[in-house]
Amino acid sequence: MRPYTVGEIAQIVGGTIVSGYPETSVTGVGIDSRKVRPGDLFCAIKGERADGHDFITDVARKGASAALIEREVTFCGKDGGELDACEKFSLIRVESTLGALAALAKAYREEVSTRVIGITGSVGKTSTKDAVHSVLNQKYRTYKNPGNLNSHIGLPLAILGMDPGYDYAVLEMAMRARGEIAELCRIAGPELGVLTDISHSHIGLLGSLEQIALSKAELLESLPQDGLAVLCGDNPRVRDVRSFAKCRVIFYGLEEENDCRAFGLQRIEGFGTGFTAEYRGSRYEFSLPLFGKHQVQNALAAVVLGFELGLSYEEIKAGLLNISLSPMRQEIIRRGSITIINDAYNASVKSMKAALDLLAETGTGRKIAILGDMLELGDFAPFAHREVGDYARGKVDVLLAVGNLARFILEGFNQGETVPGTFSSVFPDKTSAGEYLKGFVEPGDVLLVKASRGMGFESLVELLKEIGSSLPGDDET
Structure with a gap:
C-alpha cells in the first residue's frame, strides 16, 4: 500500500487518536505481533486463542507506528520506563478493529486503478487463481492474494499488501456463511468474477446446497453491468445461478455446450497434461505442468480471461506452461x-x-x-x-x-x-x-x-x- 499518516487512517476508519501523533507515517499493516515490522499499523484482533490487545507493548517496541484498538490498553510500562519507540507509538480507538481493517482496505482499493478479478467456488479456487495470475502476468503486472489470505480478515490484508502499480489483482474469496462473499466484494470491488464450482464444502455450516449456491452467487451479484462473469459450465448448480449476474457470462469446461471447452486431454509423462481448447470458433493447443482433468478445467478460466483481456495465444500458452501452484495443492x-x-x-x-x-x-x-x-x-x-x-x-x-x-x-x-x-x-x-x-x-x-x-x-x-x-x-x- 502507499504510506498513510495516522491522521489519515483515523479519518478513514472513523477512529479517535488516543495516543501519539497524527503525522506519524504508516507503511504496512499486520495482525500478528510476531511478524510486525517497523512502520506497521498493528490491528489488534481478538481471536479464539489470543487477543491482539495483549501484545501492544510488543509491537510498539518492535517499531510499529500505530495500533488499531477497540478497548483500553496499557503498554510500555513493564520494564520500569518508557522506551523511545513507545513514546512515538500511536493508538487509534475504533468501535471494531475488524471493521476498521475492512474500511482501510476498501479506501485503498478505491484509490488505485488496479482492476480486480474475484474468484470463488467450493473447490478449485486457489488453483484457478494461480492459473489466471500466471497467464495475465505474461502481459500485465498482476497481483494475487498470497497464501490463504482469502477471508474476512485475510482479504483486506492482501489488498493492503498490494503495491499501487498493479494492472490486475486476482483475489480468491472464501466464505463460511451467507453474506461473507458479498462483504468481500464490497471491500475488493471486483469487475470480473470466476465461479469454479458449487458442491458440499461447508455444508455443515450453511445447511444446504441451496444456501451454498446463494452464497457463491453473491460474487455474481456484485459485478457491474459492464463486467464479466466466467463460470464453470460443467457444474449444473453453477449454471443455475447465472441469472444473478447482470453482466456478460461466459461458460467454460469439458462439455460441448460450454463457450470455451477443452477436449483431447493427454497425459504427458513426467510433465503434465496436454489439451485442445476451442473458443470463439478457433482451436488452440495448450500444455500444463499439472495432472488431472480438474486442472484443465481450472486452466480454461485463465484461457477465457486471457483472450477477453487482450492476450495473444502465445502469451496464454506461455502462462499455462509456467503455472506454479500454491503449496500443498497436488x-x-x-x-x-x-x-x-x-x-x-x-x-x-x-x-x-x-x-x-x-x-x-x-x-x-x-x-x-x-x-x-x-x-x-x-x-x-x-x-x-x-x-x-x-x-x-x-x-x-x-x-x-x-x-x-x-x-x-x-x-x-x-x-x-x-x-x-x-x-x-x-x-x-x-x-x-x-x-x-x-x-x-x-x-x-x-x-x-x-x-x-x-x-x-x-x-x-x-x-x-x-x-x-x-x-x-x-x-x-
Missing part, C-alpha cells in the same frame, strides 16, 4: 524412490475424488491413499466419507484412513465387491498413522496425503519425506 514430491502427492491443504468430496484420480494415474508402484477427515460437513459427513471410500475402491492398492471420521471412509471402501490385493486400515490420529508408515513404506510407492486443513496433514508429508530419503533412490523434489 504438489508432487520425490524422495528416494517414493513419490508423495501433497494435497494436504484442504479436502472436500469433489477434491478427494480428483486427488484419487491423480493417484491412480501416477507412477507404477503401490498406490497408497492416506486420507483424513473432511470437516464442516455436519450431518452429511458420514455419507460424504463413505462416498470417498467407495470411489477409492479400484483406484488404490492401500487405503489408510485417519481421524474421527475415518471409519466411514473404510465402510465405503469395503462395502462393495472386494478388489483382490487391496488393503485398508484405520487410525485414530496422525501419530499412530505415522508410526505405522515408518515400517510400511517401500521403494516405488506412490502416496497421496489429503485431508481438511484442520487435520494438519503436512506433518505426515514431512515424515514421508524422511522415510523416502532413507530408502534407496535418487532424492529430488
Whole structure:
C-alpha cells in the first residue's frame, strides 16, 4: 500500500487518536505481533486463542507506528520506563478493529486503478487463481492474494499488501456463511468474477446446497453491468445461478455446450497434461505442468480471461506452461524412490475424488491413499466419507484412513465387491498413522496425503519425506 499518516487512517476508519501523533507515517499493516515490522499499523484482533490487545507493548517496541484498538490498553510500562519507540507509538480507538481493517482496505482499493478479478467456488479456487495470475502476468503486472489470505480478515490484508502499480489483482474469496462473499466484494470491488464450482464444502455450516449456491452467487451479484462473469459450465448448480449476474457470462469446461471447452486431454509423462481448447470458433493447443482433468478445467478460466483481456495465444500458452501452484495443492514430491502427492491443504468430496484420480494415474508402484477427515460437513459427513471410500475402491492398492471420521471412509471402501490385493486400515490420529508408515513404506510407492486443513496433514508429508530419503533412490523434489 502507499504510506498513510495516522491522521489519515483515523479519518478513514472513523477512529479517535488516543495516543501519539497524527503525522506519524504508516507503511504496512499486520495482525500478528510476531511478524510486525517497523512502520506497521498493528490491528489488534481478538481471536479464539489470543487477543491482539495483549501484545501492544510488543509491537510498539518492535517499531510499529500505530495500533488499531477497540478497548483500553496499557503498554510500555513493564520494564520500569518508557522506551523511545513507545513514546512515538500511536493508538487509534475504533468501535471494531475488524471493521476498521475492512474500511482501510476498501479506501485503498478505491484509490488505485488496479482492476480486480474475484474468484470463488467450493473447490478449485486457489488453483484457478494461480492459473489466471500466471497467464495475465505474461502481459500485465498482476497481483494475487498470497497464501490463504482469502477471508474476512485475510482479504483486506492482501489488498493492503498490494503495491499501487498493479494492472490486475486476482483475489480468491472464501466464505463460511451467507453474506461473507458479498462483504468481500464490497471491500475488493471486483469487475470480473470466476465461479469454479458449487458442491458440499461447508455444508455443515450453511445447511444446504441451496444456501451454498446463494452464497457463491453473491460474487455474481456484485459485478457491474459492464463486467464479466466466467463460470464453470460443467457444474449444473453453477449454471443455475447465472441469472444473478447482470453482466456478460461466459461458460467454460469439458462439455460441448460450454463457450470455451477443452477436449483431447493427454497425459504427458513426467510433465503434465496436454489439451485442445476451442473458443470463439478457433482451436488452440495448450500444455500444463499439472495432472488431472480438474486442472484443465481450472486452466480454461485463465484461457477465457486471457483472450477477453487482450492476450495473444502465445502469451496464454506461455502462462499455462509456467503455472506454479500454491503449496500443498497436488504438489508432487520425490524422495528416494517414493513419490508423495501433497494435497494436504484442504479436502472436500469433489477434491478427494480428483486427488484419487491423480493417484491412480501416477507412477507404477503401490498406490497408497492416506486420507483424513473432511470437516464442516455436519450431518452429511458420514455419507460424504463413505462416498470417498467407495470411489477409492479400484483406484488404490492401500487405503489408510485417519481421524474421527475415518471409519466411514473404510465402510465405503469395503462395502462393495472386494478388489483382490487391496488393503485398508484405520487410525485414530496422525501419530499412530505415522508410526505405522515408518515400517510400511517401500521403494516405488506412490502416496497421496489429503485431508481438511484442520487435520494438519503436512506433518505426515514431512515424515514421508524422511522415510523416502532413507530408502534407496535418487532424492529430488
